[in-house]
Amino acid sequence: MILSPTAVEGVTIVDVEAFTDARGLFARTFCQEEFAAAGLEVAVAQCSVAYNRLAGTVRGMHWAGEPVRETKLVRCTRGALLDVVVDTRPGSPTYLQHVSVELTAENHRALFIAAGLAHGYQTLVDDTEATYQMSVPFTPGHDRGVRFDDPRLGIAWPLPVSVISDKDRAWPLLPATDIPSSETAPAPVPAPAGRSA
Numbered sequence: 001m002i003l004s005p006t007a008v009e010g011v012t013i014v015d016v017e018a019f020t021d022a023r024g025l026f027a028r029t030f031c032q033e034e035f036a037a038a039g040l041e042v043a044v045a046q047c048s049v050a051y052n053r054l055a056g057t058v059r060g061m062h063w064a065g066e067p068v069r070e071t072k073l074v075r076c077t078r079g080a081l082l083d084v085v086v087d088t089r090p091g092s093p094t095y096l097q098h099v100s101v102e103l104t105a106e107n108h109r110a111l112f113i114a115a116g117l118a119h120g121y122q123t124l125v126d127d128t129e130a131t132y133q134m135s136v137p138f139t140p141g142h143d144r145g146v147r148f149d150d151p152r153l154g155i156a157w158p159l160p161v162s163v164i165s166d167k168d169r170a171w172p173l174l175p176a177t178d179i180p181s182s183e184t185a186p187a188p189v190p191a192p193a194g195r196s197a
Contacts, residue, residue, distance in 0.1 A: 001027075003038045008087045008097055008098065008099050009092070011114070011117065013109060014029070014111065030044075041135055044135065045137050046138065049129060049130070050131075051128075052079075052127075052129070053126065054163055055124060055128070056123065056160055057161075057163040058168065059120055059164075060145070060148055061120040062145035062171070063116060063117055063143075064143060069135070070135055072112070072119060073111070074111050074119070074130055075108075075110040076103035076129070078127060079129060080102065080128060083103050083119070084098055084155055085099050086117065086118040088118045088146065089116045089117070098153060100156075118145065122158065145171035146174060147171045147174075148161075149161075
């Protein structure tokens with residue numbers, strides 16, 4: 001595997017090193033030793049899958065709030081998506097900056113996302129599927145989020161939004177200026193009802 005840090009600390013691109021022959025390819029997608037050597041949290045407590053029928057579907061932007069420390073490894077196993085991670089850690093040198101990485105079934109690329117970072121994606125084609133490996137199980141009441149279209153984030157989604165959950169559309173906008181450091185600063189109101197991944 002090739003582990004490549006990005007401009008936002010805690011976001012790492014995971015590329016496979018494929019061995020190919022007449023059958024196709026074989027590649028490791030996760031190695032506890034290599035992840036640990038790179039300083040990435042390696043626990044896997046839960047795995048999930050998200051299937052998306054339509055291109056333009058947006059899921060996000062959300063993360064698990066304190067004391068939950070959820071890391072994710074996200075991979076596209078069918079279709080294609082643009083994965084976006086926003087630094088929502090007050091006090092971080094890259095606070096409110098984001099990185100965007102295209103994940104496709106063909107490139108076999110994954111994205112490691114550290115705790116405290118908001119994550120979301122938009123599907124680029126119909127029938128797109130993403131898998132998640134998470135370090136902790138989902139903990140109701142600790143989900144946090146920011147709006148996918150918040151002007152302070154400046155995320156350039158490549159397609160018009162075709163589908164988004166009511167919960168993700170209802171996350172609050174960030175205040176116009178920075179607010180004092182606190183774990184819940186980017187999501188000052190309770191999470192909307194229901195769960196969305």
